[in-house]
Amino acid sequence: GYRPVVNEIVKFVVSVRSSRPRKFFGDNHFCGGSIISKQTVLSAAHCFMTKKNKVIRPSQVRIFAGSSRRLVKSAHTQELLVDKLKPHPKFSFKRLTNDIAIVLLKTKVKIDGITADVIPIANKEPTIGAKCTVIGWGTVIQFGPTPDEVLNADVYIQPNAICKRDPLFTKGMVCAADTSDYEVDSCQGDSGGPLICDGVITGIVSFGIGCGERGSFGVYADVYYYRNWINNNRATQLKLNGLPA
């Protein structure tokens, strides 16, 4: 988040980290994600692609759940290994379309409802003007340091006519901003994390022209638009139990 609005434990948000040191983020955090079932995390495709458009290996990724803090490990911190990375097959680096990914975990997240929980995906189109909140460990200033505590920023779903000022804005995307305080925005390191509206995941942090720029807005993958793809690719309870589908 660009600016701390409320500091709180956000139980369905995870820190996506590299198993190898990265330059930019001290503790290897590179993206956010959301727990949508015990063994499934929703994130952004661009988090898991190399510049040569190859998917990185699952062994290069760790998922940290259960803690609102990035740098301090607590008794509730859960470090989870990744079984499969499933970026949308039609993700385009150039056009930033279909910037959505499913992360299948090797083991189930321990869901206690207090430090770790699941969040449902949107079951309707985003409502223009709805007050939503974006959550993550992204920088509070462009190219600045990343916070230890997870932050959130309240932003409002913008009409398509506004979003289309960005030539990359196209179908499968939703844009959001606080037009009375443009500094409230998502930023680097928030990618893959959730835009929550009315208690459901409505968007996934994708891109923007900078962060907190006057007259600009954040662009998010439209979760409702991708609901069938998500439901077809998430871990299912049947599969978890080893039963035939």
Ligand code: 4AZ
């Ligand atoms: C990024 O670089 C990024 N303000 C994420 C979100 C936004 C801009 C940049 C939107 O990860």
